[in-house]
Amino acid sequence: MSKKLWMLVSFMLIAVLVITACAPKPTPTPVPVVEKTEAPVVPTATKPPEIVETEPPVAAQLTIWADETRAPIIEALGAAFFETYGVEIVVEQYGFGDIRDNLKIAGPAGEGPDIIIGAHDWLGELVINGLLAPIDLGDKEELFVASAVEAFKYEGVLYGLPYAIENVAFFRNPDLVPNAPTTWDEVAQIAADLEAAGTVTQGYVLQQGDPYHFFPIMTAFGGYVFGLDEQGYNPQDVGIDSPGSIAAATWLDTMVKEGHLTPDIDWDTMHVMFENGSSAMFITGPWSLNRLRESGIPYAISNIPSGPGGEGRPFLGVQGFMVSAFSDAPLLAQTFLLEFVATEETMQELYEAGGRASAYLPVLDATEDADLAAFGEAGKNGLPMPAIPEMSAVWTAWGDAVTIIFQQQQAPDEAFMNAAEQIRTAIAGGQ
Amino acid sequence: MSTVETRARGFIMPLAQMSGNIPRLALRLIGLALLDAFAVWFLYLLIRDGVWPLVVIITIVTLGLNIINLREDLFPLRWLSPGLTLLIMMALYPIIFTIYTAFTNYSDGHLLTKLQVIHLLAKEHYLPEGAQTYSWVAYRGSQGDYILWLTSKDGENLLAVQGEPVKAVSPDEDEFGPLDEEGIPVSFEGYRRLTRIDAVKYISELGKIEFGEEPNTIKISSLDAAAQYQQRYVYDDDLDAIIDRAKEIVYSADNVNGAFTSSEGASLLPGYQVPTGLKNFKRLFTSPALRGPFAMVFMWTVAFAFFSVATTFALGLFLALIFDDPQLKGRKIIRSLLIIPYAIPGVIGILIWRGMLNPHLGVVSTTMKDIIGWAPPWLSNAWWSKIAILLVNLWLGYPYMMLITSGALQAIPHDLYEAARVDGATAWQRFWNITLPLLLVSVGPLLIASFTFNFNNFNVIYLFNEGGPPIPATPTPAGHTDILISYTYRLAFAGHRGSDYGYAAAITIVIFLLVSLITIFNFRYTRIWEEISESV
Numbered sequence: 001m002s003k004k005l006w007m008l009v010s011f012m013l014i015a016v017l018v019i020t021a022c023a024p025k026p027t028p029t030p031v032p033v034v035e036k037t038e039a040p041v042v043p044t045a046t047k048p049p050e051i052v053e054t055e056p057p058v059a060a061q062l063t064i065w066a067d068e069t070r071a072p073i074i075e076a077l078g079a080a081f082f083e084t085y086g087v088e089i090v091v092e093q094y095g096f097g098d099i100r101d102n103l104k105i106a107g108p109a110g111e112g113p114d115i116i117i118g119a120h121d122w123l124g125e126l127v128i129n130g131l132l133a134p135i136d137l138g139d140k141e142e143l144f145v146a147s148a149v150e151a152f153k154y155e156g157v158l159y160g161l162p163y164a165i166e167n168v169a170f171f172r173n174p175d176l177v178p179n180a181p182t183t184w185d186e187v188a189q190i191a192a193d194l195e196a197a198g199t200v201t202q203g204y205v206l207q208q209g210d211p212y213h214f215f216p217i218m219t220a221f222g223g224y225v226f227g228l229d230e231q232g233y234n235p236q237d238v239g240i241d242s243p244g245s246i247a248a249a250t251w252l253d254t255m256v257k258e259g260h261l262t263p264d265i266d267w268d269t270m271h272v273m274f275e276n277g278s279s280a281m282f283i284t285g286p287w288s289l290n291r292l293r294e295s296g297i298p299y300a301i302s303n304i305p306s307g308p309g310g311e312g313r314p315f316l317g318v319q320g321f322m323v324s325a326f327s328d329a330p331l332l333a334q335t336f337l338l339e340f341v342a343t344e345e346t347m348q349e350l351y352e353a354g355g356r357a358s359a360y361l362p363v364l365d366a367t368e369d370a371d372l373a374a375f376g377e378a379g380k381n382g383l384p385m386p387a388i389p390e391m392s393a394v395w396t397a398w399g400d401a402v403t404i405i406f407q408q409q410q411a412p413d414e415a416f417m418n419a420a421e422q423i424r425t426a427i428a429g430g431q
Numbered sequence: 432m433s434t435v436e437t438r439a440r441g442f443i444m445p446l447a448q449m450s451g452n453i454p455r456l457a458l459r460l461i462g463l464a465l466l467d468a469f470a471v472w473f474l475y476l477l478i479r480d481g482v483w484p485l486v487v488i489i490t491i492v493t494l495g496l497n498i499i500n501l502r503e504d505l506f507p508l509r510w511l512s513p514g515l516t517l518l519i520m521m522a523l524y525p526i527i528f529t530i531y532t533a534f535t536n537y538s539d540g541h542l543l544t545k546l547q548v549i550h551l552l553a554k555e556h557y558l559p560e561g562a563q564t565y566s567w568v569a570y571r572g573s574q575g576d577y578i579l580w581l582t583s584k585d586g587e588n589l590l591a592v593q594g595e596p597v598k599a600v601s602p603d604e605d606e607f608g609p610l611d612e613e614g615i616p617v618s619f620e621g622y623r624r625l626t627r628i629d630a631v632k633y634i635s636e637l638g639k640i641e642f643g644e645e646p647n648t649i650k651i652s653s654l655d656a657a658a659q660y661q662q663r664y665v666y667d668d669d670l671d672a673i674i675d676r677a678k679e680i681v682y683s684a685d686n687v688n689g690a691f692t693s694s695e696g697a698s699l700l701p702g703y704q705v706p707t708g709l710k711n712f713k714r715l716f717t718s719p720a721l722r723g724p725f726a727m728v729f730m731w732t733v734a735f736a737f738f739s740v741a742t743t744f745a746l747g748l749f750l751a752l753i754f755d756d757p758q759l760k761g762r763k764i765i766r767s768l769l770i771i772p773y774a775i776p777g778v779i780g781i782l783i784w785r786g787m788l789n790p791h792l793g794v795v796s797t798t799m800k801d802i803i804g805w806a807p808p809w810l811s812n813a814w815w816s817k818i819a820i821l822l823v824n825l826w827l828g829y830p831y832m833m834l835i836t837s838g839a840l841q842a843i844p845h846d847l848y849e850a851a852r853v854d855g856a857t858a859w860q861r862f863w864n865i866t867l868p869l870l871l872v873s874v875g876p877l878l879i880a881s882f883t884f885n886f887n888n889f890n891v892i893y894l895f896n897e898g899g900p901p902i903p904a905t906p907t908p909a910g911h912t913d914i915l916i917s918y919t920y921r922l923a924f925a926g927h928r929g930s931d932y933g934y935a936a937a938i939t940i941v942i943f944l945l946v947s948l949i950t951i952f953n954f955r956y957t958r959i960w961e962e963i964s965e966s967v
Contacts, residue, residue, distance in 0.1 A: 060635055084631075085628055085631045086632055087631065087632060104542060104930075108543050108547060125539055127700060128539060128540040128700050128701055128702075129539055129542045129543070130542075130543055130547075130548065130551050130700060130701030136652065136653055138653060138655065138656075208811075209899070262791075263790075263808070264789065264791060264808065264810050264811050265791060268792075269789065269791045269792055272792060273791075325551055328635065329634075329635035329638075331634045331635060331637075331638035331651065331652075331653065332631070332634050332635045332638075334653060335631050335634055335653070335654050338653075338654070339631070339654070389540070397908045400899075400901035400908050400910075401901075403811075403899065403900060403901050404900075404901055404903050406811075407811045407812075407900055409900070409901075409903045410903040410904065414903075414904065415903060418903065418904050421906070422905070422907055422908055425719060425906060425907065426907070
């Protein structure tokens with residue numbers, strides 16, 4: 001008897017386990033697919049329903065996916081939204097990067113959120129998969145930093161409500177380098193002098209094989225990744241082997257050859273070297289501020305030095321809210337964003353929690369943090385990180401080319417030309 | 432006994448037999464009914480979402496469980512059924528799904544099914560040229576129907592009653608009763624005017640309604656605007672095409688590439704999933720990735736797997752032999768300590784080693800510099816990074832080998848050693864002619880499993896150095912320590928347009944075939960040891 005009972009229980013258990021494992025979150029009130037097949041052209045509800053309802057059913061609910069920094073703020077907002085409108089806001093917390101990956105799975109399965117938090121460079125990947133619904137900021141658009149709104153456009157359509165902008169800037173130790181260098185040749189000279197004097201082991205540090213931090217140098221020499229036209233970034237115009245990019249690669253090569261830059265420096269090493277005073281200059285972003293403040297090392301933030309190609313321009317990363325194309329309530333989602341998120345109080349809270357320059361002008365103009373203001377200054381000429389899906393073909397090849405120069409495995413022009421070839425092959429789908 | 436009789440027995444006999452065991456039977460049937468109810472509910476969800484492969488599997492499993500439990504002659508299978516269920520769901524289904532995926536274009540841009548794409552595109556609207564935009568106020572009837580009062584920028588007013596054509600009205604008419612300061616009626620009979628707050632509450636409902644009659648329907652687009660929006664993309668069943676009504680372009684379904692494409696070659700986003708036959712395999716075998724670094728990557732994969740097994744086995748066996756000696760004091764403690772690397776999660780162990788071998792700050796490198804004035808470029812030199820990875824894998828893997836060889840050593844009969852000693856064999860001869868051959872008989876299959884595991888040991892490669900340092904001048908990015916699986920990852924996920932699951936699945940199948948071939952070869956080879964053991 002008990003044996004068989006256990007058998008049954010284990011059947012059920014296994015079935016339940018298996019089944020729950022396969023269905024992450026089966027909702028008991030599903031939206032039948034069949035309903036969607038009805039062509040929306042047909043006017044719905046030509047005949048009012050028979051049942052007379054006393055109190056209107058407010059089934060409205062919005063699910064928002066946010067990371068751990070933003071989730072508490074949105075939860076608090078949700079409580080206020082519920083009080084005012086009776087619409088429930090459910091906040092589900094995910095790791096920032098996981099939001100994108102999970103949306104790709106949950107969205108098409110009909111289990112996804114109505115609103116997500118994310119970075120603008122996810123746009124390409126999400127839009128080509130049909131996962132995002134357009135947003136209309138209406139009159140409020142002029143309250144946002146123009147470049148941030150621009151960054152959230154894909155093929156001319158706006159898909160996000162931006163709240164923060166981040167970019168890298170040039171850091172120096174003012175005790176060792178009193179005046180901010182304005183050109184990259186100056187950086188090389190200061191590094192050589194400091195090293196010769198024995199003050200530091202390495203004047204300027206750059207992480208090996210990290211194209212993101214190398215990009216501002218590349219633009220100072222006139223290089224680019226993808227050509228920019230009215231349509232946005234053009235994937236057919238790969239600029240990794242443009243003369244400017246190669247000039248930057250050659251500058252890097254010279255720095256390595258003369259011993260001013262050394263290989264095998266990762267992000268952590270770069271930080272430790274600056275923090276313990278064995279280096280005097282590096283490029284980093286607002287994410288390093290907490291760490292630097294805690295270390296107690298003096299630092300000053302300035303614009304990226306320029307070069308023969310003009311000013312050094314960092315990549316801009318913009319974070320914002322996006323509406324899922326699989327949302328049952330896209331209008332409600334947009335209303336929530338416009339009425340509740342695009343307000344000074346919310347934007348101020350998002351700014352304070354995130355430690356990034358706000359994308360909302362009233363908050364940005366009132367920013368008192370000198371460091372973030374300096375980042376804002378350095379990012380004024382910034383270029384939005386390409387959001388086109390072809391960008392995923394760039395990172396590895398480009399990073400490998402920078403690493404190869406650090407390791408002196410190949411001449412700089414050959415390394416960059418080869419990387420450009422790899423990227424073109426990948427974009428053409430030939431691999 | 433004929434089959435008919437067997438069948439009859441299967442169903443009829445148990446009732447007679449079970450007469451004394453009614454509660455037992457009832458319990459089983461109730462359990463089965465519950466399971467079936469659950470399965471049916473789950474199948475409903477799956478069919479709704481169109482997950483057909485899983486529908487088939489769940490149906491087969493449920494039917495199987497029912498048959499096994501209802502037929503008495505199949506009762507031995509009942510004890511196997513949980514295992515069989517798990518096998519089918521957890522092992523067979525993913526394999527079948529991987530093989531199926533390899534023959535589709537499932538990738539970024541083609542994640543959705545065709546039906547999903549059609550539904551998605553049907554949601555898009557456009558504003559025809561010259562169409563007016565209005566601000567709106569809604570009135571809600573007691574039966575959940577709506578009236579919309581529209582005001583254009585020029586101050587014109589429209590009244591849109593659900594189910595009736597939209598008509599131009601003037602608020603001064605008596606039927607509208609009292610007006611507020613903006614000239615909007617305060618109420619309609621039987622309808623309550625929605626405040627802005629109410630409007631938010633009902634906006635989802637309002638947004639789905641098309642007021643008026645075709646083609647002049649009015650739709651709400653935000654809290655402040657409504658207009659004569661028209662559905663932009665309409666799917667035509669007969670043409671199997673989507674018609675863009677805004678630009679008057681026909682996008683025909685291209686069921687080979689999985690996208691709706693116009694005659695000029697422009698495709699609508701997103702595309703959809705289609706079976707593509709051998710396309711992924713063709714792409715793999717004609718890829719420059721195969722001509723370029725593939726040979727190097729393949730050779731290193733084999734070498735990495737071989738040396739990983741050889742070094743971990745050698746060290747593990749050496750330690751096991753030392754601690755096999757009962758005269759050694761404290762051997763249990765030392766043996767326990769040596770197993771620690773096995774207990775530390777590999778991911779953490781690898782990252783710690785990566786830090787320790789860091790040329791600038793790592794403890795290994797700085798210590799070496801202090802003592803001998805030089806440290807190998809562990810991460811940036813092709814050969815040293817290969818050595819570093821083998822060392823890390825040795826650290827991770829030797830405790831396992833120590834454990835299994837310690838066990839296997841106990842199984843070797845002691846009288847063999849006694850006999851050898853009597854014959855005057857040296858310790859080395861005893862090891863070489865007795866211990867090793869007999870050990871290999873029992874641990875041989877485990878060594879092959881270890882080889883196969885290391886052949887696909889993505890963790891160690893990717894976490895330690897991401898396959899780096901990069902190989903210069905390759906047609907596709909590749910690193911000196913890349914093995915096939917990390918190289919695949921680069922090709923399918925880091926190189927092309929985001930994630931290319933179909934292509935990755937195709938490469939996986941090819942790698943599976945390669946590993947199978949090597950494993951078959953290995954098993955043939957190990958039979959030699961079995962012959963030895965038979966002759967001992």
